[in-house]
Amino acid sequence: MPVPESFDNAKLNRRALLLGAVFLVGGAAALTRFARDPQDTAGSGPVLTPDQFALLEQVTEVMIPATDTPGALGAGVPAFLRQLLAAWGSNETRAAVVRVLEAIEKESWGKFGAGFLEIPGERRLELMRSYDGQSIAMRDVAYGKFKHLVLLGYYHSEVGATQELRYELVPGAWRSCLPLAEVGRASAV
């Protein structure tokens, strides 16, 4: 038989007190360690070979290079994508990402007679510009998915959200109509 429970409890009160303090000092970031998803699961195994991962590292860095802010490598995008494919991706999504990496490698051999990792930086950019342009024009579903995941990996990383773009965990106010120059960069969310 179900046991009647009291709605109130000591745990709730402690948390409420803690949040009350946060109201005053605005230090909500201090709470994030309590905010992990309890159902968060680690990856279940390798989804990319070492060669594929090395290729992914260089492809993503060409797509989002280090400038005055870190690029894909500096933001940990390749490692994030590997983990995401293991923990989140279906077999179909994993296959799509591998297919894109294989297509890029094949383009590199076809155009330059060498693998993507062997060609110099300006050739990599040239190749990726061309491959990206074709793929978007053809509405290539696998590439669209891949590009979205790369961008998600970067712009929702701490580096991408807080250094490249703008992110406030607790904005605290709604200012409805401002000069863009006053706000600066695009919001990450």
Add this chain to the structure above:
Amino acid sequence: MNFDAIVIGSGISGGWVAKELCARGLKTLLIERGRRVDHKVDYLDFATPWEVSNRDMVPEDEQAEHYAIQSTCSAFSAATRQWWVRDSEHPYVTPAERPFSWIRGYHLGGRSITWGRQTYRLSDYDFSANKLDGNGIDWPIRYADISPWYDRVESFAGISGASEGLEQLPDGQFLPPLPLNCLELAFKQKVEADHPTRRVTVGRCAHLTEPTPEHIALGRGPCQMRNVCERGCGYGAYFSSLSATLPAAQKTGNLTIVTDAIVERLDYDHAKRRVSGVRVIDARTRSGSSYQARVVFLCASTIASTQILLASRSEYFPTGLANRSDVVGRYLMDHVVGIGAAGTHPGFLDRYYYGRRPTGFYLPRYVNVTENDGDFVRGFGFQGYSGRSGWDRGADEVGVGAEFKQRLRTPGRWDMRLVGFGEMLPRADNRVTLHESRADKWGIPLVNIDCTHGENERRLAERANRDAAQMLAAAGFENIVPNGNISPPGQAVHEMGTARMGHDPATSVLNRYNQAHDVSNLFITDGSCMTSSGTVNPSLTYMALSARAANHAADLLASGDI
């Protein structure tokens, strides 16, 4: 234990009933079929984008296997996954090619945690519509009956909004409104100049823009403009059962809550014409038990309450409790959604905003109110959303490298989407029944849901698509795309109408106080009581009807009439 009252369901309706009954001094048992949840403690609202699991995406295989229907709700994500049932564990039946989306969560607080928080009053255009055009039966109440109860629930819940003086969308007790953004202001000026009886106003929403002492005393604080509401709000800044009604009920010392308790049926004592017991199954152990009280409120949500009534067969009610009229389960409605249009605007590129306003704007119904050229009855309103596109546009744009990265540093063009919410007529063959042979893992018969849109819905959807595109075009938008076809019913998550209120016990289940015509101590105040759907989000009406019915029941108990 002895209780004066039992409330079945802890969502918006059940929470309100519990609060009001407890305030009247009644010992109240609240029964929730889902698990216990602790306000603030169990929320994931302080997780940053890089901390939340898988960037807030539910694993693809898990979503396909367990959340095929729930994941169609826009609020579904990794950080809100705990607020949805697994479809794989909570099946229901629909006829082939007639889908119905039953979107729900089983936990303390129910859908009051994930609701859209849009709060609008019905008007006498709505309460008199059935009588005037002959669809459905007459509502047994009018706006004057419910208006003071809207006042009462708005003050307690905390509703932000702007007064507009419109007959079809009555004003209420509002906290300060949130301002429109630059593009919305320009759109408002153009629409109102072109169409003097159309209005654009900021969304009225259950958010504390300026908390009152009553809100603060319950531990609630001002909205922080984070817009992660569906995860649950650690500031208690939006209304939910957990932030507002249940803490208030708890403070009286009169509330007892049981969770993981699935109501299987209501027992009926024909000699007294009363519910004599509420039978429950422990969700974890499957053991059975029964509770008794002087009055029972059924607030389990429209389809679940219908399931309980239909399962509560007896010698005197062979087709389900309180179903002498044979309307229990019939006249299922939702709102017509999936309609409207979207576009992008070339201007205002030097303007932006700061913060994440947790509501859009609203364009109230005008068709068949101030403009009478529709080839259909009733009408629709639009909820609108606008902002500048962000980095995610990059996946569809050509570009890689430093130039591309620099481009995405700046927000993209402004866009706007008008989302129509159309009225759905009550039709007898839109119906919830019990499956004859299939049962869930607790042995409770599955529900069959057979519900379709009709010709009137299709006509008003066409008009909504056309009007939305026309208003956007007139305001200078480009790339205008109609939202498309009507979504399957259920997608608005406004299901209602299956135990409707009415004057006549032969054609309705409930009287003007949400009391069952034929069972004197049974009240139903969730969406199933609705006699028509109106065009506005219904939760505020459920709050007002719940508070009104609870106080009426308390009066009847005090006078010895039930």
